[in-house]
Structure formats: C-alpha cells, structure tokens
Amino acid sequence: MQPLAYRMRPTKIEEIVGQQQLVGPGKIINRMVKAKLLSSMILYGPPGTGKTSIASAIAGSTKYAFRMLNAATDTKKDLQVVAEEARMSGTVILLLDEIHRLDKTKQDFLLPHLENGRIILIGATTENPYIAINPAIRSRTQIFEVKPLTPEDIATALDRALEDPDRGLGKLKVKLDSDAKNFLTTNTNGDLRSALNALELAVQSTDTSDDETIHITLPIAEECLQKKALVTDKDGDAHYDVISAFQKSIRGSDTDAALHYMARLLDSGDLQSVMRRLLVIAYEDIGLANPPACQRTVSAVTAAEKLGLPEARIPLADVVIELCLSPKSNSGIVAIDSALTDIHDGKIGEVPDHLKDAHYKGAEKLGHGVDYKYPHSYPNDWIKQQYLPDRLKNASYYSSKETSTYEQRFKEQYQKLLNAQRKD
Incomplete structure (x- = not known):
C-alpha cells in the first residue's frame, strides 16, 4: 500500500495546503x-x-502528463524516456527532485527541451538554488x-486525511484526541509528511x-513521532511561550533558565527557532x-547550522551562557524605533541639497552636492555640517546606557559629536 502522505497528494491546485503566497487566488503559480x-x-x-x-x-489542474525523477539517482536514459514522451504526446511536467545534484551531462541534455517548452521542469531542492544550482538551469x-507549513495548515491536512474515504483513513473510525492532534501539528516543524506518516x-x-x-x-x-511533548495546550501556543521564555531568561541574565528553555526547543527538533532567536537576542x-x-x-549560529543536531547544541550552549x-x-x-516613530508620524523632510547625489550631469546646476564637505579632508576626519532634514535637525534618537565600558565610550563620543554639531 502506498503511504498516506503519497495518497493524499493534491490532484488540483485548490487542494494544496499552505503556500498561499504562491498558489492562492491571484498569485503567480495559480495564474x-x-x-x-x-x-x-x-x-x-x-x-x-x-x-x-x-x-x-x-x-x-492542467491535465498534462506528470513524471517524477531524482537528479541524483536517475540516469540520462531516464530523462531521454521523458523527452521522447514529450515529443510524441505533447507537454510533460517533470518533477526533478534534488535538482542541485544534477550533473553536467544530464543538464546539457535537458536544456534544449526546456528551451522549446516540451518539458516543463519543476525542480525541487532543500538547498539554496542561488548557491547550489548551475546558472544555466537557474537562468x-x-x-x-x-515556506514551512503552519500548525493550522498541518491540522487541515490531518483532518482531510481522517475524512477522505478513498485516499485517506475515512473508512476507519478514528478518534484523534485534541492534545495528540496538537502534538502532531506543532512538533513536526512544518513538515506535513512527518505528521501524516506518524x-x-x-x-x-x-x-x-x-x-x-x-x-x-x-x-x-x-x-509514533518519536518526540516527547514537553509542552502542549489546546491552542498550540505553548511552543511560542517557550521561545518567549527563552529570550526573557537571557534578557534577565538567568543562565540556568535559558539553558532549560533552549534544551526544550532543541529536544523538539526546533533548531531554526533557537538560532533565529539568539541572533535577535x-x-x-x-x-x-x-x-x-x-x-x-553569529559565529555560533553559523557553526550550529553547519553541524546540525545534536552537535549544534555545543556552540549554542556556549553563546547562551555568554549572553546571559x-x-x-x-x-x-x-533608537531605531524612535526614528521609525518619526517616519510613521510624517516627520521626514527633504534631504539637504549638499547631501544629494551629485554623480550625474546637471547636478551642480540644481545645487546638489555643491556645498558638501568631505570629512576625510579635515582634521580627525570630521567637519561640522547638517545631515538631518531641516525639520528634524535637532532630533536625537540614541540614548545610551552605561552598562559597560563599551557603551560608556559610545556615549562619550556621541555626546562630544552632538555638542560639536550643535555648537553655534
């Protein structure tokens, strides 16, 4: 019997779960x-x-023939079979999995068929295509x-699988407890295949x-998922509560609490949330x-990304302790939020003429860049001149804290420059 995840694959675009930024009404693939x-x-x-x-x-949705190959394991001969089918019967949609593993021989064979439109190639990869895929194919x-599916997307797919009598489990009388369902939707990191398999x-x-x-x-x-539900609730908010507690523990300098919450996240397999949150923190x-x-x-997160779990826990633990x-x-x-508040309140103003771009013919006639003073031409690489728009020339966004010698020095320099700038 084919796996449930295979049987529940959508047969038309309206059945796709998630990815509405691509397949929703009016979006690019839908169009x-x-x-x-x-x-x-x-x-x-x-x-x-x-x-x-x-x-x-x-x-x-298009009624075109659909074929699936793997760039790593299938041969040029397999591609030739697809190309011959396209020549004989018309357009074929070819899903080529692991397209980043496509070698030059297969690539050279494919290119003319992509050019004439007989084969519509849909390459699938977990790698960044701008780095891992040959420019000839990419162009x-x-x-x-x-994007990873949301818990709500996965819940929708699970409901369909339980209700569908033909492709799913609808012929069986299944009772899925709400906490079990919530566990499957929140502990698979957006991976629907894992949820359906479990x-x-x-x-x-x-x-x-x-x-x-x-x-x-x-x-x-x-x-069945081989992960423990460290925290569950009916609304699925507990996962985000742990992430919130993780950041607040570091902010509050509680090393043990921060390590505890990170361990919970890593044990659930959510390495991505930990890395992203540490950069924010x-x-x-x-x-x-x-x-x-x-x-x-940044270095610890880069190392963790390359190592993957379980080894990723080591550089991440080091940096969590340091941050705490x-x-x-x-x-x-x-400071940046204060500047954004002014922008949102309409406090913008025109860029001063002497700061405007002067790298084009006619700029001087407009007065653009004429009176600009090049700081490197002056002592200490600084000269007084106005940078903010007129209506904001006295604005001050940065308010330093004296929590370390680093910021004490920043404060002293900021205040010194501010006073010199505003001195009559």
Missing part, C-alpha cells in the same frame, strides 16, 4: 495554471513542505521559496476498541553593551 502558461521553476524549502504536492497539483527557471503509523498500529474505534492518544502520537538585548558577543553569536552573563543594553532597538 500560470489558470492561463496554462507554465514556465519551468525551482521550488526550494525544507522537507515535507509541499514541493512535490505543488508539482502534482499543477499537473492535475531558465523561475525560483520560488516554499498519523498513519498510529492508526495502523493501534488496536480497535469494542465499538471498532481506533483511539489515538497523546502517548501514542509521541511514540544578541542585537536586541545585549547590543552595544558588548558588541563582540554579538559577533560570537554579559552586560545588557537595548539602546540600539530603542
């Missing part, structure tokens, strides 16, 4: 299908997010990023009750109080 003006494309994103589903749905395709295993391996019901509880879901909460800590956070014990300052985020 291509509606007009039957398909072009070759590359879909890239994490596993289980719908790349194959989009290709299958496009084929089903002949449109590139679309496929659901199918749970249903097929659970004994029926006297009334023929298959009752899927949280412990069963945990066993470094610049939002430590910032100018300890700029080298921000640099070391570091002096803190939020003066950077406060």
Whole structure:
C-alpha cells in the first residue's frame, strides 16, 4: 500500500495546503495554471513542505502528463524516456527532485527541451538554488521559496486525511484526541509528511476498541513521532511561550533558565527557532553593551547550522551562557524605533541639497552636492555640517546606557559629536 502522505497528494491546485503566497487566488503559480502558461521553476524549502504536492497539483489542474525523477539517482536514459514522451504526446511536467545534484551531462541534455517548452521542469531542492544550482538551469527557471507549513495548515491536512474515504483513513473510525492532534501539528516543524506518516503509523498500529474505534492518544502520537511533548495546550501556543521564555531568561541574565528553555526547543527538533532567536537576542538585548558577543553569536549560529543536531547544541550552549552573563543594553532597538516613530508620524523632510547625489550631469546646476564637505579632508576626519532634514535637525534618537565600558565610550563620543554639531 502506498503511504498516506503519497495518497493524499493534491490532484488540483485548490487542494494544496499552505503556500498561499504562491498558489492562492491571484498569485503567480495559480495564474500560470489558470492561463496554462507554465514556465519551468525551482521550488526550494525544507522537507515535507509541499514541493512535490505543488508539482502534482499543477499537473492535475492542467491535465498534462506528470513524471517524477531524482537528479541524483536517475540516469540520462531516464530523462531521454521523458523527452521522447514529450515529443510524441505533447507537454510533460517533470518533477526533478534534488535538482542541485544534477550533473553536467544530464543538464546539457535537458536544456534544449526546456528551451522549446516540451518539458516543463519543476525542480525541487532543500538547498539554496542561488548557491547550489548551475546558472544555466537557474537562468531558465523561475525560483520560488516554499515556506514551512503552519500548525493550522498541518491540522487541515490531518483532518482531510481522517475524512477522505478513498485516499485517506475515512473508512476507519478514528478518534484523534485534541492534545495528540496538537502534538502532531506543532512538533513536526512544518513538515506535513512527518505528521501524516506518524498519523498513519498510529492508526495502523493501534488496536480497535469494542465499538471498532481506533483511539489515538497523546502517548501514542509521541511514540509514533518519536518526540516527547514537553509542552502542549489546546491552542498550540505553548511552543511560542517557550521561545518567549527563552529570550526573557537571557534578557534577565538567568543562565540556568535559558539553558532549560533552549534544551526544550532543541529536544523538539526546533533548531531554526533557537538560532533565529539568539541572533535577535544578541542585537536586541545585549547590543552595544558588548558588541563582540554579538559577533560570537553569529559565529555560533553559523557553526550550529553547519553541524546540525545534536552537535549544534555545543556552540549554542556556549553563546547562551555568554549572553546571559554579559552586560545588557537595548539602546540600539530603542533608537531605531524612535526614528521609525518619526517616519510613521510624517516627520521626514527633504534631504539637504549638499547631501544629494551629485554623480550625474546637471547636478551642480540644481545645487546638489555643491556645498558638501568631505570629512576625510579635515582634521580627525570630521567637519561640522547638517545631515538631518531641516525639520528634524535637532532630533536625537540614541540614548545610551552605561552598562559597560563599551557603551560608556559610545556615549562619550556621541555626546562630544552632538555638542560639536550643535555648537553655534
């Protein structure tokens, strides 16, 4: 029997779960299908997010023949079979998985068929196509990023699988507890394939009750997904609560709490949230109080990304401890938010003439750049002149904190320059 995730692949574009930025009404792929003006494309994103589903749905909606190959394992001969089918019977949509593994021989064979439109190539990859895919292929395709599915998207797909009597589990009497369902939607990191595989295993391996019901509880879901539900609630907010607690623990300099919450996130497999949140924390909460800590956070996140779990926990633990014990300052985020408030309130003003671009003929006649003073031509590489628009010339956004010697020096320099700038 084919796996549930395979059977539940959409047959038309309206059945696609998630990715509405691409397939929703009026969006680019939807428009291509509606007009039957398909072009070759590359879909890239994490596993289980719908790349194959989009290709299958496009084929089903357009009624074109649909073939699937793998760039790493299938041969040039397999590509020749697809090309011959396209020559004999018309357009073929070819889903080429792992397209970043396409070698030059296969690529050279494919290119003329992409040019004449007989083969509509849909390449699928988890790698960044701007780095991993040959420019010759890239230049002949449109590139679309496929995002991880939300818990709501996965819940919708699980409901469909439970209700569909033909392709899904609708012929069985399944009771899926709300906490078990929530666990499957929030602990698969946007990977629908993993959620459907776990659901199918749970249903097929659970004994029926006297009334023929298959009752899927949280412990069963945990066993079938092989992840423990460290935190669950009916609304699915607990995962984000842990992320929030993680940042607030670092901000509050509680090393043990920060390590605890990071361990919960890593144990659930959510490495991406940890890395992203650490970058935010470094610049939002430590910032100018300890700029080298921000640099070391970037290095730790880069190392974690290359290592993957479980080894990624090591550089991340080091930097979490450092961020917790570091002096803190939020003066950077406060400063930019203060500037943005002025922008949103309409306090903008015209760029002073002497700062305007003067790299074109006629700029001097307009007075653009004429009176600009080049700071490097003056002592200490500084000269007094107005940079802010007239209506904001006395604005001051940066308010320093004296939590470290770094920011004390920044404060002294900022105040010195501000006083010199405003001195009559």
